[in-house]
Amino acid sequence: MTTATATRTRKATPAKAPAKPAAKPAAKPAAKAAATKAPAKAAPAAPKLRWSIEGERDSKGRAPCTAGAYRISGGGDVWRAVVKRGTKTVVLVDSGSFGKCYNACVADNKAQAK
Numbered sequence: 001m002t003t004a005t006a007t008r009t010r011k012a013t014p015a016k017a018p019a020k021p022a023a024k025p026a027a028k029p030a031a032k033a034a035a036t037k038a039p040a041k042a043a044p045a046a047p048k049l050r051w052s053i054e055g056e057r058d059s060k061g062r063a064p065c066t067a068g069a070y071r072i073s074g075g076g077d078v079w080r081a082v083v084k085r086g087t088k089t090v091v092l093v094d095s096g097s098f099g100k101c102y103n104a105c106v107a108d109n110k111a112q113a114k
Contacts (some may be wrong), residue, residue: 046113047108062098070105072098081105 020106049067057063064073069084081092081101092104 002041046110049109058099063073067105071108072101072105074101 005107051067054064093101
């Protein structure tokens with residue numbers, strides 16, 4: 001019997017090349033300074049109109065009413081919106097629908113707040 005002795009041989013690992021110096025990162029363009037803008041000022045809010053009813057409502061739920069210096073009067077399909085400024089009475093709508101009179105009063109109130 002012959003015994004063969006196996007010898008292990010290590011494989012020679014190739015020598016590693018010296019590490020390359022780390023590459024410099026690409027130059028970034030200069031960051032633009034963020035323009036700071038002042039926040040837009042909101043228009044002053046107009047005081048809310050608090051309407052009070054001055055009579056009976058009609059079949060469509062409309063009634064003559066007042067809110068501060070504003071007055072909506074009339075009936076049926078003919079309504080009138082007026083506002084009292086000091087000693088003068090200004091007619092906003094002379095003969096229009098209730099909705100038109102109401103919108104005229106609200107628009108005038110906003111215009112007066114500016």
